[in-house]
Amino acid sequence: MNRNDQVTERIRLWGIVQGVGFRPFVAKTADRLHIKGEVLNIGGLVEIVVTDTSERIDDFINALERDKPLPAEIVHIKRRRESFRPFNSFTILDSDQGDDEAAMIPADLAVCPDCLAEMRDPSDPRYQHPFISCMVCGPRYTIIDRIPYDRENTTMIDFPMCDFCEKEYTSIQDRRYHAQTISCHDCGPELSMTVEQGVALLAAGEVIAFKSMGGYNLICDPLSDGAVAKLREIKRREQKPFAIMFRDLEQIQQYCYVSDIEAKLLASSARPILLLEHKPSDSAEIEKSRFIGSFLPSMGAQYLLLEQISPLIVTSANLSEQPIIKDDEIMNALIKREPLIKGVISNQRRIQVRMDDSVARVIDGQPQMIRRSKGYAPVPLYTDTSFPGQILAAGGQLKNSFALTKGPFVYMSQYFGDMDSLENQEIYEENIQRMESLFRIKPQLAVCDLHPLYYTTAFAEKSGLPLLRVQHHHAHVASVMAEHALKGQVIGVSFDGTGYGTDGAIWGGEFLLCQGGEFERMDHLRYVRMLGGDASMKEAWKSAVSYMHAWETGYRQKDEGVAVDLTDIIEFATKEKERAWHGEELARKAISAGINTIESSSMGRLFDAVAALLGIKDRNDYEGQCAILLEDAAATPEKGRANQLALEFHHQIAKMILDTCVKIREKTGVSQVALTGGVFQNKILMEDSLSLLREYGFQVFYNVSVSPNDGGIALGQAYIAMKKKEAEGGN
Ligand SMILES: [Zn+2]
Ligand SMILES: [Zn+2]
Missing domain, CATH: 3.90.870.10 (DHBP synthase)
Known part of the structure; x- marks a missing residue:
């Protein structure tokens, strides 16, 4: 190898690269590939300096990404050429206290296979130890108090190590070297009941x-x-x-x-x-x-x-x-x-941060987050932005998560749920403070929803920060753009139950043309006059009555918005189904007279209406229930006329998405489509739409790392703020 081919590179890795045995892994990989240099932790990231040929450094980085230890996650890699510096070996240096960069705290890690094997081995000192853990497994964010992630900064401080554990903790060859959650039967937490x-x-x-x-x-x-x-x-x-x-x-x-x-x-x-x-x-x-x-x-x-x-x-x-x-x-x-x-x-180990289990699914051969919480938070997402500042994105009202940003890193909080609950509001505020201090973030800008009555809007308003208000469905689309670093214009298909529109109506069946931090509403589900109020959101039959009323009073003749064809469904409802909706007459009168009504393009409420009209379910006993049962019915069309109509309805909506996107493409030439919003948790609709759009040459994107429902809103809010700031060219 000729020295002249060799270069020195400084490689910085952001992600879950601390507290998971990452530096020893880097050293081992370097040894295996005969790469020379050094590695150290700086602040919350790992820095590697190596000298070799560019090709071999490429191979080395590929190996790091490919073979990384199970819980490690690389969020971003930055490489920079340095002046030439020869090395004789590869060494692990002591950590630097440097704090100029984004800090990372690992998410909680499930018990690893090695620990499980020990737990099941009668000859092992930790046989049946309920809290067995090591360098690559165990609780992390839920027990941490301060950074850096060291034992004295976690609730493990209540459990002084015994000599046996201490020995493993301090021996560099041990897989529990510096494992902050290390414990055993003698020194660890105990179960309160066998x-x-x-x-x-x-x-x-x-x-x-x-x-x-x-x-x-x-x-x-x-x-x-x-x-x-x-x-x-x-x-x-x-x-x-x-x-x-x-x-x-x-x-x-x-x-x-x-x-x-x-x-x-x-x-x-x-x-x-x-x-x-x-x-x-x-x-x-x-x-x-x-x-x-x-x-x-x-x-x-x-x-x-x-x-x-x-x-x-x-x-x-x-x-x-x-x-x-x-x-x-x-x-x-x-x-x-x-x-x-x-x-x-129970056990005596204190939980520092409460954390719900995360919920995910696989769609289109890919994992998609439905509720991003334990095991994921607070690992940041990396976004494509040059905005160097720090932002607080307050999120939505239901299924709330907030986000804090530092440069391109977006720290999504865990899931908090319904912000109408006073307890949740308190915990939300507590966690904003906590994350600001853990990650040393001082937001210069707050972003919130357009809705004037959201608790999160009020919270952002009273923060005293300059405030940006972002339309709900725009934020949904922006969350997809952020995840996939989409460039240019994107047709956002943003379908959910409710969101405040720029015209004061309730939106929810939106086709938005988005670019950077801006959007234009290209089309929407045709407005229907609906009974307002929170209770009506639960009462799917009220949505059904609203649609029937609209149907009888010229819905089909209007020309604004995209119409649905409910002929068969309403015929089924009136002829074949014995309806007993207590209060239907009153509801009709209120709609006719326009008492407590709103104009709405909500796709979620259309799904509710159809579920009620088909006699499948006329009330949401939990959020989204009617839509879920409508989809279940559509999955078994052979089971009867209502189920058959449910399936046809799904196909109709997918076709409507295609037709509207084709129209927008004819006008604008845009063929990138983002499908987002809670309605797309519907698997049949999602798969139908994906295959139709792809068949017609669209590139389709959807949420992967954050939820398509309101849990992902904060990412979109933050992204819109970043892009607007970039466009202003300011900080
Ligand atoms: Zn383990
Ligand atoms: Zn011990």
Whole structure:
């Protein structure tokens, strides 16, 4: 090798590269490829300096990306040529305190295969240790207090290491070298009830509480109707299907259809709840929906339990739309009040940050986040921007997450849920402060929704920062543009239940032409006069009455907006279906007179209306229920006329998306399309739309790392602000 071919490069890696054994991995990879240089942690990132030929440095970086240890995540790589500097070997340098760059804190990591093997080995000192962990696994963000991520800055400070653990912690060859969550039977947290006692209660059909990484769960046997009934009683008869935890992949496969990519996602260190289509089942609980929210255990303690009784319903112990419970006192108080909770498997390790389980699915052969929380937050997303400043994006009102940005890095918060809840508001504010201090972010700009009545809008207003208000559906589209670094113009198809429009109407079936931080509304679902108010959002039959009224009063003759054809559906509703909507007459009068009505182009409410008209469901007992059941009906068109019409309706909407996009392309030449908004959680609609649009030559993009529902809004808000700032050319 000729010295003249050699160059020195400084390589910076952002992502989850600290606290996961990344530097030793870099050193090993360099050794293997005979690359010489050095590696160190700077602030929250890893810096590598190497000298070799450009090609070999390329190979080295490819190997780092390809072979990185399981929990590591590389968000961004920056390479810079340096003046030539020869090295004799590859060395790991001590960490630099440098703090000029974006800090990263790892997300929580599920127990790794090596630790699991030890936990199951009777000869291992950590045999059956419920809190077994190592350098590449264990809780992270939920126990951290301050950076850097060191033991004394986490709630593990309550558990001084024994000599045995200390020895591993300090020996550089050990896989627990500097593993901040290291503990054993002698020095670690303990379960408040034995696994056997818990199993006995569960086997007897009881509900018990369990303290997991991000908060308290309620657990019970999904195959015991009695246990499920008790759980619903405790959860105030919530109708939503519960997530189910299985002891291993093989057991999930007994219940569900699992593709390779789904199997990989289930076993990933984030251990998301994955929406899987299930096989026919005797269980009434499982037959409630086409999908089971299925997941694998994250902690040793969960494995110990599930090895004896599996599957188990695992749901948060709080009531729906209330924050997940993290503190022992709160849980104990609840148990005192609630005799149906027969016990609790707790432990003394404090949870610093509450964190719901994440929810994901695989669509179009790709993972898509539905709720980005445990295992993902607070890993930042990297966006394509030259804006160097810092932004707070307040997010939406429901399914809320906020975002903080530092240069191109967007730190999405965990999931908070419904911001109408006072408890959630408090936790939201607490977490903004916490993330600002952890990541040393001082926003110079706040972004919020256009809606004047959102709590998050009020919060942004009182922050005292310069304020940018962003239209809801524009933010949805921008979240897709941010994720895929889309350049030029994009046709955004943004469908959801509700969002405040620039004309004061309620939008939700929008076709927006977007570029940078700007948008133009190209088309929308035809306006219908709807009964207003929050209650009407739940009452799908009110949407149905609104559509019937519109149908009878010239809907088809209007020329603004894109119309749907409800002829067959309304005919079915009037002829074949015995309707008993208490209050229908009153509702019709109110709509005619325009009392408490709004103009709306909401696609979500159209789905509600159709579900009610087809007699499938006329009320949302939980958010999105009518649309979910309408989709379930469409999945089995052979089961009757209503189901057949449900499927035709899905096809019609997909065709409407295609036709409208074709029209916009004829006008503008744009062929990039972004599909986003909560309505696209509908798998049939999503797959139909994707295949039609692709058939007609569109490039279609959708959300992957953030949710298509309002959980992803904050990313779009931040992105729009960045792009507007870039266009202003200012900081
Ligand atoms: Zn481990
Ligand atoms: Zn120990």
